[in-house]
Amino acid sequence: MTGPGHAGRRRTGRGYAARESTRRRRAVFADRDGTIIEDHQYVADPGDVSLLPGAVEALHRLRALDFAIVTVTNQSGIGRGYYTLDDYHRVAAEVDRQLLAGGIVMDGTYFCPDAPGGNPETTCRKPSTIMHERAADDLGLATAGSYFVGDKRSDVLPARALGGTGILVLTGHGAAEQASLDAEFRVAEDLLSAAALVERLEAQTGDGHAGLRPGR
Numbered sequence: 001m002t003g004p005g006h007a008g009r010r011r012t013g014r015g016y017a018a019r020e021s022t023r024r025r026r027a028v029f030a031d032r033d034g035t036i037i038e039d040h041q042y043v044a045d046p047g048d049v050s051l052l053p054g055a056v057e058a059l060h061r062l063r064a065l066d067f068a069i070v071t072v073t074n075q076s077g078i079g080r081g082y083y084t085l086d087d088y089h090r091v092a093a094e095v096d097r098q099l100l101a102g103g104i105v106m107d108g109t110y111f112c113p114d115a116p117g118g119n120p121e122t123t124c125r126k127p128s129t130i131m132h133e134r135a136a137d138d139l140g141l142a143t144a145g146s147y148f149v150g151d152k153r154s155d156v157l158p159a160r161a162l163g164g165t166g167i168l169v170l171t172g173h174g175a176a177e178q179a180s181l182d183a184e185f186r187v188a189e190d191l192l193s194a195a196a197l198v199e200r201l202e203a204q205t206g207d208g209h210a211g212l213r214p215g216r
């Protein structure tokens, strides 16, 4: 039982484990306004930043599943001239401060300043996947098998292009967006319900999830 064949299999086993441990981490790409914080149409003042109920708990639960958590947010108010880049950064800093108070540090935050109506080939504005792909490059993440969560159809559509799961939350604009949602996407009451859904989906797929297997 201890012949070369056995030893060979053991070496193969260790090799596979090594590949598994270096596979890219998946992410939860979360929209900001109407998903993590209250959507006041255009959030231009740090004083208007308020986390949605359950958001911090949701992010802790997603982190516990070993997902990277990345904010991807359309900020057309910059491109429309409603507020400045500095305003955006002040608001973003306040979001980070409130999340940190709850023990959460995002792995990354990506924003698109473009107004609607730009060239669909080049705009970063969701449903473009430019922000997600940039985050994946910067942070070494896998987009396939990741989750795409937000209160608009444009937040979940990147799941289709990148091979993940889209979850529409019914906070923010979500309730209004639900009617036009394609059947392939999931729906959750809020970010906390979305986290619970991710927990259930991950428990179902386990290690057999095709998206988890490198290169096959």
Ligand SMILES: [Mg+2]
Binding pocket: 031, 032, 033, 034, 035, 039, 150, 151, 152, 172
């Ligand atoms: Mg939103």
